[in-house]
Amino acid sequence: MIQVRFTEVTAELRSLWTGRAMKRIVRLAMLAVVAVAADVSADGLTTNDAVYSKEQAKIGEQLYKDNCLLCHDKKYFRPVFIAWEGKTLGTMYTVMNTSMPQTNPGVLPLKDYVDILAYMLSLNRYPAGGKPLSNDNNELDSITIAPH
Numbered sequence: 001m002i003q004v005r006f007t008e009v010t011a012e013l014r015s016l017w018t019g020r021a022m023k024r025i026v027r028l029a030m031l032a033v034v035a036v037a038a039d040v041s042a043d044g045l046t047t048n049d050a051v052y053s054k055e056q057a058k059i060g061e062q063l064y065k066d067n068c069l070l071c072h073d074k075k076y077f078r079p080v081f082i083a084w085e086g087k088t089l090g091t092m093y094t095v096m097n098t099s100m101p102q103t104n105p106g107v108l109p110l111k112d113y114v115d116i117l118a119y120m121l122s123l124n125r126y127p128a129g130g131k132p133l134s135n136d137n138n139e140l141d142s143i144t145i146a147p148h
Helices: 002-037 055-066 073-082 089-099 112-121 137-142
Strands: none
Touching: 055 112, 073 112, 089 112, 089 137
């Protein structure tokens, strides 16, 4: 009897995970299409132009530890930024706030996502400036991820 219940529970969990996983895969595939189609920013701002503040990155560091570290080690972000070169921060921000954390996508306030993004920029040694990065999609779409 216990073996039957365990098997039934396992099958149910497997089907729930598969359903959620498929929804995530579809969502990420759609976001990937958006990322590929994203234009380079018109006004020429790049991640090398000190587009976030040190204070913001510090706030983002704690948010990262609380919400991201479980799945994303600090070393994870360097190859991600290399792969995203030429795309906008707006596209990356949209992917983040619609698909992370994986256990409950979009649960954080939008400001938290942009603070985490500022921390990710600092991890990749992009220069900090005096003004925090905005969570306005239009402003973020005007900043291109650049090599440094």
